[in-house]
Structures are given as structure tokens and as C-alpha cells.
Amino acid sequence: MLSRLSRLPISSKWKLTATSCRQYSIEADLKNAYDVVIIGGGVAGTALACSIASNPFLQNQRVALVEAMDLTNTLNWTPTQDKYSNRTVSLTPGSMRLLENIGVTEHLSPGRANPYSDMQVWDGVTGARIHFDATTLQTHGMTSMNDTTSTIAYMIENTHLQHALLKRLEQCRADGAQIDILQKARVADINQGTKDVEDSEGLDLSDWPTVELENGTMLKARLLIGADGVNSPVRKFAGIDSLGWDYDAQGVVATLKLDSLDHHTAWQRFLPTGPIAMLPMGEGYASMVWSTKPHLAKMLKSVSESDFVELVNAAFRLSHVDLDYFYKQLDNNYDGFSSLASEVNWRDEVMNKSNTSLPPKVIGVQEASRASFPLKLRNSEKYITDRVALVGDAAHATHPLAGQGMNQGLLDVESLTNVLVQGTCEGQDIGNIHLLRNYASDRYVRNIVMISACDKMHRLFGTDIAPVTWLRSFGLSTINSLDFVKAEIMKYAMGVEYNGTASHHH
Numbered sequence: 001m002l003s004r005l006s007r008l009p010i011s012s013k014w015k016l017t018a019t020s021c022r023q024y025s026i027e028a029d030l031k032n033a034y035d036v037v038i039i040g041g042g043v044a045g046t047a048l049a050c051s052i053a054s055n056p057f058l059q060n061q062r063v064a065l066v067e068a069m070d071l072t073n074t075l076n077w078t079p080t081q082d083k084y085s086n087r088t089v090s091l092t093p094g095s096m097r098l099l100e101n102i103g104v105t106e107h108l109s110p111g112r113a114n115p116y117s118d119m120q121v122w123d124g125v126t127g128a129r130i131h132f133d134a135t136t137l138q139t140h141g142m143t144s145m146n147d148t149t150s151t152i153a154y155m156i157e158n159t160h161l162q163h164a165l166l167k168r169l170e171q172c173r174a175d176g177a178q179i180d181i182l183q184k185a186r187v188a189d190i191n192q193g194t195k196d197v198e199d200s201e202g203l204d205l206s207d208w209p210t211v212e213l214e215n216g217t218m219l220k221a222r223l224l225i226g227a228d229g230v231n232s233p234v235r236k237f238a239g240i241d242s243l244g245w246d247y248d249a250q251g252v253v254a255t256l257k258l259d260s261l262d263h264h265t266a267w268q269r270f271l272p273t274g275p276i277a278m279l280p281m282g283e284g285y286a287s288m289v290w291s292t293k294p295h296l297a298k299m300l301k302s303v304s305e306s307d308f309v310e311l312v313n314a315a316f317r318l319s320h321v322d323l324d325y326f327y328k329q330l331d332n333n334y335d336g337f338s339s340l341a342s343e344v345n346w347r348d349e350v351m352n353k354s355n356t357s358l359p360p361k362v363i364g365v366q367e368a369s370r371a372s373f374p375l376k377l378r379n380s381e382k383y384i385t386d387r388v389a390l391v392g393d394a395a396h397a398t399h400p401l402a403g404q405g406m407n408q409g410l411l412d413v414e415s416l417t418n419v420l421v422q423g424t425c426e427g428q429d430i431g432n433i434h435l436l437r438n439y440a441s442d443r444y445v446r447n448i449v450m451i452s453a454c455d456k457m458h459r460l461f462g463t464d465i466a467p468v469t470w471l472r473s474f475g476l477s478t479i480n481s482l483d484f485v486k487a488e489i490m491k492y493a494m495g496v497e498y499n500g501t502a503s504h505h506h
């Protein structure tokens with residue numbers, strides 16, 4: 001049972017129990033006891049640390065942020081003109097608002113997070129198209145952040161976002177927040193606390209998880225957060241199962257150079273092998289995410305840069321039958337497909353003579369920017385146990401076709417912060433499972449809805465069987481003609497479902 005004193009933040013309890021701690025000396029151990037230990041300094045973990053440190057009700061909490069990697073390069077990151085990292089995310093206005101509320105956006109490099117206001121999504125088999133743009137939003141009384149009424153989402157490099165989060169943490173620490181950042185610190189083991197750490201004055205650490213780092217350091221956590229990604233060690237310690245499957249697919253990413261300076265339109269085409277997206281990063285540059293079969297992903301990474309560029313153009317502009325033909329040619333005997341560029345060009349001219357709604361042409365790929373990631377669907381069987389909560393990819397992972405994974409993680413952070421504030425204001429122990437249930441019940445179903453929606457899209461478009469393609473073509477055209485439905489989809493995808501403050505309904 002939790003004692004009277006374990007309701008207090010560590011900072012105040014520390015003084016009360018300093019002289020009477022039986023087993024643990026202050027030097028060696030109480031200084032390693034924290035109200036919140038966050039494992040994982042990715043975006044979800046760092047954002048949670050910022051969110052706690054920025055909240056007036058949580059500022060007394062002692063927090064440790066533990067990250068296996070060296071964060072120095074990310075902290076020192078500076079933008080390079082005309083060069084973009086290949087790891088990027090599309091952040092919804094809802095996520096931007098959260099980042100603004102916790103003081104992060106002021107640390108972003110001006111002009112480097114690129115807002116887009118137009119999105120073209122179409123079916124590579126039937127050509128059916130859905131077009132989201134500012135008009136849909138405005139005619140349905142929906143606006144996004146501040147005055148930028150037409151923003152659907154912001155494209156940002158992961159390292160840029162993480163850089164801003166770390167800068168904000170530095171600022172919070174300078175302002176007195178009690179946050180220890182332990183980097184290059186890998187978790188070796190996590191154990192349940194033992195009975196012999198009970199204190200005569202009531203500081204009861206017996207059920208607090210103990211985190212053992214590879215360098216031997218031990219940390220005690222009133223509340224342990226798993227923000228440690230899809231293979232979460234915290235989730236394993238907590239005995240929580242992760243449900244789901246691996247898609248037979250890889251997400252190939254690359255930074256593309258375009259023949260157009262437009263940087264306000266996102267393009268996504270669904271091919272039977274998976275969707276390909278071109279997401280605008282800045283004038284003349286886009287980030288590509290091409291979900292495809294593993295053997296094609298391997299081929300896309302190994303062909304020459306010029307052939308890769310042609311294949312990307314073909315994937316956006318030609319029929320999937322043409323694409324299959326190119327894949328076969330490349331698979332059979334690859335030592336440079338000498339006629340690929342001309343084949344793509346003449347087919348493009350024949351096919352797209354009068355098609356005005358095609359994306360810009362790709363004219364180059366940034367050196368060494370091609371990489372691929374396995375795609376998974378996961379949802380943890382639960383998000384909490386006593387003194388443990390999971391956030392971000394540790395709790396759930398989704399297909400990137402709707403660009404929602406990190407946005408979901410940030411919504412987790414917002415929700416968990418609200419629950420911790422509630423607990424603190426009511427004098428509850430923030431590790432208590434009854435309190436944490438509020439977080440789980442807020443996020444669990446919402447995350448499942450998003451994960452299943454992405455999965456259904458993936459399945460619906462992953463075929464070229466005629467009745468299915470006919471139905472989905474009908475579905476897309478119908479949605480496209482119903483602005484109200486489109487506005488609702490956009491609202492959902494823009495992350496304004498959470499508490500609606502990013503939108504104003506007139």
C-alpha cells in the first residue's frame with residue numbers, strides 16, 4: 001500500500017525521510033529516485049518530459065529521461081540549405097498546437113517546418129481521385145492553427161523536431177525544472193522493487209520499479225514511462241503483450257529534388273504494391289515514403305540514382321502494368337536499364353497528355369538519402385499497469401500511409417499530462433493504476449480507430465481485382481463530391497478531434 005508520504009513529490013519527501021532511510025542512503029539511492037522515469041528519448045519521450053516540465057502543476061516532479069543514443073548531434077543540429085534528412089513526419093495542426101503550448105515551436109528553425117494546404121490522393125489502378133484543399137476547410141467553417149487557415153499539416157524532419165524538444169528541455173532545466181537527462185544510457189534490466197526498501201517514516205518504495213542501466217546505475221520510479229519504441233523493454237518488463245503483425249512491406253524513404261518550386265501540395269498515389277507519397281519539404285524538395293514489397297524495396301535502394309528517379313516518376317505517372325514491366329526488366333538483369341528514362345518519358349507523354357493534376361517531376365535524389373523501414377501494425381494489449389504507462393510507438397505502431405504514428409504519440413503525451421495534472425491536483429499518487437486508467441481509457445480506443453482505419457486503407461488499395469477497384473473508385477469519387485464528408489475526414493486526420501482547439505466551428 002502507498003503511504004501517506006508517497007503522495008508528495010520526491011523533492012519534499014526527500015527531506016522528510018533523509019535521516020530515516022534504512023536500506024538506501026541518500027547519496028547512493030534516493031538521489032536516484034524519481035517521480036517519473038521516462039525510458040526513450042525519441043519524440044514521444046522528449047515531448048512528455050517537456051510537457052511535464054512546462055506544466056505549472058507538475059513542475060515539482062523529479063523526472064529522469066533515459067536514452068540509449070548520444071543526443072549531442074541532435075542538440076547541435078542546424079539546418080543546411082537544400083539538404084533534408086530522409087526521416088520526416090507530417091505533423092497535424094493539432095500536434096503543432098500541443099508543441100506550441102509546451103514551448104517547443106519557438107525553438108524550431110524559422111521556415112524549416114513546411115506547411116501544406118493541398119493534398120491529392122488518387123488510385124493508381126482506376127485513377128479515381130480525392131482532393132483536399134483549403135476550400136474544403138473554409139466552406140465548412142474549419143480553420144487550423146492561428147491565421148494559417150488552410151494548413152493541412154506541416155512537414156518536418158525528425159531530427160529538427162527532436163532538436164527543438166531538447167532545446168526546450170535545456171531551457172526548462174535552466175528555469176529550475178528537475179529533469180535529469182541520461183543519454184548514452186541503455187536500460188539493461190527493470191525489476192519490481194523489493195520489500196526491504198520500506199522506510200520507517202512511510203516512504204515506501206517497495207512497489208516502485210527499479211531500472212538498471214548498463215553502466216550499473218539504478219533508478220527508482222514512482223511512475224515508469226515506456227517511450228522506448230516498438231520493441232519497448234518497459235512493455236516487456238510490465239508483462240504487456242503487443243498484438244498485431246508485420247506487413248509484408250517496407251517503407252522506402254528518400255529526399256527528392258523536383259522540377260517545380262511549389263511546396264504546398266502533398267501527393268499520394270495508391271498502387272497495388274502499396275502507396276507512394278511525395279511530401280513537400282521546401283522549394284524544389286520533397287520527402288518520399290514509398291510502401292512496397294520487400295524485394296522491390298531492396299531493388300529501389302540498389303539501382304542507380306538516375307534509374308531510381310525514373311522509377312519514382314513512373315510510380316506517380318504510369319500504369320501499374322508499366323511499372324510491373326520495369327520491375328521485371330530490372331529484376332532480370334540489372335546492370336543499368338539503359339532505356340528506362342526514354343521508356344518512362346514516352347509512356348508518360350502518351351498517357352498523360354491532358355492530365356493536369358500530376359505531381360511535379362522528380363529530377364534527382366539526394367545522395368545517400370535512400371533507406372527503408374519495415375512496416376508494422378501493433379497495439380499493446382493495454383497501455384498501463386501499476387506504476388507503468390506506455391506512450392508512442394511503445395504503445396502502438398501503424399502503417400505510415402496516413403502519416404499518423406507520431407501524431408498519435410503526441411496525443412498520448414497530451415492525454416497523459418492531463419491525467420498527471422488531475423492526479424497531482426487531487427493529491428493522488430501519480431503511479432496509481434486507478435489514476436492511470438483515465439489515460440488508457442482516453443487513448444486506447446482512439447488509437448485503435450486510427451490504426452484500423454490505416455490498415456483498412458492499406459488492404460482496400462492493395463489489390464487490382466476488378467470488383468474491389470470498381471468499388472473503391474466509386475467510394476473515392478463519392479467522397480470527393482461530398483465536401484462535408486471530406487471536411488470531416490480532414491478534421492480527423494488533422495488531429496483536431498482531440499479537444500478541438502485547433503479548429504473553430506462557426
Ligand SMILES: Cc1cc2nc3c(=O)[nH]c(=O)nc-3n(C[C@H](O)[C@H](O)[C@H](O)COP(=O)(O)OP(=O)(O)OC[C@H]3O[C@@H](n4cnc5c(N)ncnc54)[C@H](O)[C@@H]3O)c2cc1C
Pocket residue numbers: 039040041042043044045066067068069088089090091185186187188227228229230233251252253289373391392393394400402403404405406407408409
Ligand atoms: C517510413 C515512415 C514514415 C513515417 N511517417 C510519419 C508521418 O508522416 N507522420 C507521423 O505522425 N508518423 C510517421 N511515422 C511514425 C513515426 O516515425 C513514429 O511513430 C515515431 O517516430 C515514434 O516515436 P517514439 O518516440 O514513440 O519512438 P522512437 O522514435 O522509436 O523512440 C524510442 C527511443 O527509445 C530508445 N530506446 C529503446 N530501447 C532503449 C533502451 N533499452 N534503453 C534506452 N533507450 C532505449 C531508442 O534509442 C529511441 O530513441 C513514420 C514511420 C515510418 C517508418
